[in-house]
Amino acid sequence: MRTERVSGNGQADRREPKVVVGAAIIANGRVLACARAAPPEVAGRWEFPGGKVEPGESETAALIRECAEELAVRVEIGQRVGRDVRMAHGRSVLRVYTARLLHGDQPKPLEHSELRWLSAAELDTVSWLPADAPIVAALRPLLLSDRSH
Numbered sequence: 001m002r003t004e005r006v007s008g009n010g011q012a013d014r015r016e017p018k019v020v021v022g023a024a025i026i027a028n029g030r031v032l033a034c035a036r037a038a039p040p041e042v043a044g045r046w047e048f049p050g051g052k053v054e055p056g057e058s059e060t061a062a063l064i065r066e067c068a069e070e071l072a073v074r075v076e077i078g079q080r081v082g083r084d085v086r087m088a089h090g091r092s093v094l095r096v097y098t099a100r101l102l103h104g105d106q107p108k109p110l111e112h113s114e115l116r117w118l119s120a121a122e123l124d125t126v127s128w129l130p131a132d133a134p135i136v137a138a139l140r141p142l143l144l145s146d147r148s149h
């Protein structure tokens with residue numbers, strides 16, 4: 001039937017996975033890793049600052065908003081790092097971009113329990129969230145070739 005699947009209001013998109021964006025903030029050949037403070041199941045695991053893209057928001061805007069909310073920094077967003085990683089049984093994907101700090105801003109842990117700047121050699125010294133593993137691997141060569149050393 002022609003009308004059967006007419007649902008309107010973007011309902012046809014409801015099976016699209018939600019995008020969680022993360023910012024790999026790079027400076028001096030190091031990336032900023034952030035330890036989650038909550039919820040308890042993942043507290044102490046490390047991640048990139050970021051979060052869910054809100055309806056109607058661009059991924060760049062979401063990254064800029066999340067970096068301001070979580071770290072009180074202004075950032076410029078760069079290239080994709082690695083591939084989309086499926087999470088939550090395919091209901092969401094993690095998509096990470098490089099970022100640079102602007103105007104000399106220094107990150108503050110407003111929502112995380114700890115922040116650390118990690119070099120390529122130090123990437124495996126923290127316990128990343130499982131979805132981050134392929135992205136961390138793709139980040140290693142970018143840190144080694146970072147010209148802002």
Ligand SMILES: Nc1nc2c([nH]c(=O)n2[C@H]2C[C@H](O)[C@@H](COP(=O)(O)OP(=O)(O)OP(=O)(O)O)O2)c(=O)[nH]1
Nearest residue numbers: 020021022047048049050051052087094129131132
């Ligand atoms: N920000 C971020 N989230 C990640 C990473 N790796 C990973 O598995 N996640 C997961 C953890 C959460 O289940 C989800 C992001 O949720 P969040 O709580 O940070 O998002 P949000 O800020 O939009 O949160 P909320 O408004 O829904 O509370 O993605 C990562 O590197 N960065």
